[in-house]
Amino acid sequence: HQEEPVMTFVYPAVFTPHEKDNGFHVEFPDLECCYGEGETLDDAIESANEAARDWITLELSEDDPLIPYVSDIEDIEVKEGEIVRNISMNIRFYEGWDE
Numbered sequence: 001h002q003e004e005p006v007m008t009f010v011y012p013a014v015f016t017p018h019e020k021d022n023g024f025h026v027e028f029p030d031l032e033c034c035y036g037e038g039e040t041l042d043d044a045i046e047s048a049n050e051a052a053r054d055w056i057t058l059e060l061s062e063d064d065p066l067i068p069y070v071s072d073i074e075d076i077e078v079k080e081g082e083i084v085r086n087i088s089m090n091i092r093f094y095e096g097w098d099e
Contacts, residue, residue, distance in 0.1 A: 006092050009056055012073045013048045015041065015083040028087075029076055030068045031055050045085065053089040060091065 011031060015024045024044035026036035034055040038044025059065050076084050 006090050008088060008090050009052070009067075010070065010086050010088045011052055011068075012071055012076055012084055013052070013087045014076065014078060015044055015048075015085065016079075017081050026051070028052060028055075030071050032068075041083070045087065048087050049089050052087055053091065056089065056091055 011028050013026050013028050013036070015026050017024055021039075023037060023039045024041060026038070026044050026048040028034040028048070028051075031052060034051050036044055036047030036049075036051040038047045056067070059067060073084055073086060078084055
């Protein structure tokens with residue numbers, strides 16, 4: 001029994017504070033339609049991690065996976081109040097994923 005391979009992906013996420021309440025909206029510039037939300041920054045980071053992990057896991061399950069290029073965190077334009085953080089996620093590959 002072999003250990004399943006684990007691959008780490010790191011993508012920058014932009015955290016935008018909500019205007020009305022104290023929560024955050026999260027968006028990944030490199031991952032199309034990948035979003036997260038959170039009442040606190042920690043919640044938003046957790047939500048972003050889960051969203052990105054689901055996004056990449058789904059992409060890897062496709063016949064011809066397309067893993068997007070990772071933008072340099074320095075190249076991302078942010079508006080006032082926005083925060084950019086790199087989000088790291090470990091994807092565990094299941095048996096037979098590359099067959």
